[in-house]
Amino acid sequence: MEIDLPVRQLLNADSKLGEGVLWDAARGVVWFVDIKQHRLWHYDPDTGSNSFTEAPGQIGWALPADNGMLLCGLQDGLYVFHPELSTFEKLAAVPGEPAANRLNDACTDPWGRVWFGSMDDTESAASGRFYCFDRGEITPAGPSGITITNGPAVNAQGDRIYFTDTTAQKIMVANLTPDGVGEARPFADTGALFPDAYPDGPVVDAEDHVWTGLYLGGRVARFSPDGELTATIDMPARDITKLAFGGADFRTGYVTSATKNMTEDDMALYPQAGSLFAFDAPVAGFAQTRVRIG
Template identity: 50%
Template sequence: MAIVPEPVVFPSTSLGEGPVWDAARQRLWFVDIKLRRLFRFDPASSTLDQWDAPGEIGWALPAEDGRLLCGLQDGLHWFDPARGEFAFWQAIEIDMPSNRLNDACTDRDGAVWFGSMDNGCVAATGSFYRLSGERARRAGPGPFAITNGPAITPDGGTIYFTDTGARQIWAATVGADGLPEALRPFVRFTESMGFPDGSITDAAGNVWVGCYAGWAARCFDPAGEEIAKVDFPTANITKLAFGGADLATLYATSAHQDMTEADRAAQPLAGALFAFRPEVGGHPLPLVRAS
């Protein structure tokens, strides 16, 4: 039987992105990059809280101390959910004002992997970074116009990087120092598949990828073979995140940016947050090790 994703909340995000499960609060965080909003969804009550961010916000990751580390266009900010306040922490690529931060994950050491990208999605100015403690250093392939991922396997041994514009996902081994080595091609999308957007791994080490302009989410095994495809009623599926107490629900953000009025009429659920239950569940994501 085909899996049918269901819309669970509809904030009508222009560019919905960055879903991540907060196990301590049993909530899902996600963002709207272009409308500069941070959302918190409670599946138990179907309620949605939101805050205005001080810039285009690509992601928000729960930290050990209860705050969230957020990637904005001008760099890294801390968000305090209790006060609903953002606090600037450090600049990234201060010499590249046309770039912004786009996607992120944590590794087993509590370090944060994130990417930058050209906000116009054209120039190859985006890089990947690993933030450990207070130091962010470039690490991984590039430069690319649009970086996505990274995503890390449950054992922490493999990391995946996405060059969205080239439709290419790369894999690398994580070395003893936490940095990538032995970079190799993993999956290349065809034009009919759309563009590989955000990715996440499941408990078996498979990789789920949102397909922008592809009307689907796809799952690939560690050898790069497609093993599942879930069709959506809207074209732009951006990123996925496992959630729920059992980490068995897969949430997916979507986008309606750049759609015509006719597109919006034909895709009334564009910008919704969707959910479905795949055969394999997720794994706990490490918290950011707060500085």
């Protein structure tokens, strides 16, 4: 079950809450965010060059769009990021979202729609829910009444979408079509397998298996399409947040991590915490569809 793979530290980003890692195939770079320090990072694996742009608030995710920009989820709504100018422009607020909430994680589906979640910034109220952004229109879609949402993640065929309820230690799945999303049903009870860890950002590989970071768990875990645990990979950080497949063959696993809940003693045990990591994946991922803005 446990796969022994060498894991590389690519970048010591000193992230408080590294998240939202994504491979931008057109640019050949990795994007990820540090939510609590308001940073949008890029990392070029060919050269090692990297930099961050400060966002105008807590930034949960950034997804490449079909117009050359990035669509980003911030605390107060959706923004467009201009990579050449390193500037953010607000696109829309999310209707009905409480002021104490923020946006947390997201993905695209094969039709270029964006699926994203909101959550209580204090991680105490069950005020989070999921939404769909489709060519400028934002509508509630998927589970609600969640304290910490993560994902969603969509498989390559576009017929399944996974929603994570982090606090409840559960991953859900629903049927997906071009017309919308079905009722969410249980997929994996990670609490039964990792009682002291919490499922964070999920992603699906080319074999239709679901991977998730395990916050407080020090590893990533892989589940079969039936929700059975098939593999884990130990990581050199305790609080693992999100994984993405990238590289020319989509066989590099890029992983973000966090430090915001770690003490000095914790950091002594995990001195690379807060970094961007990578490993050579035993399976491939697949290219993510770019956001369809309009």
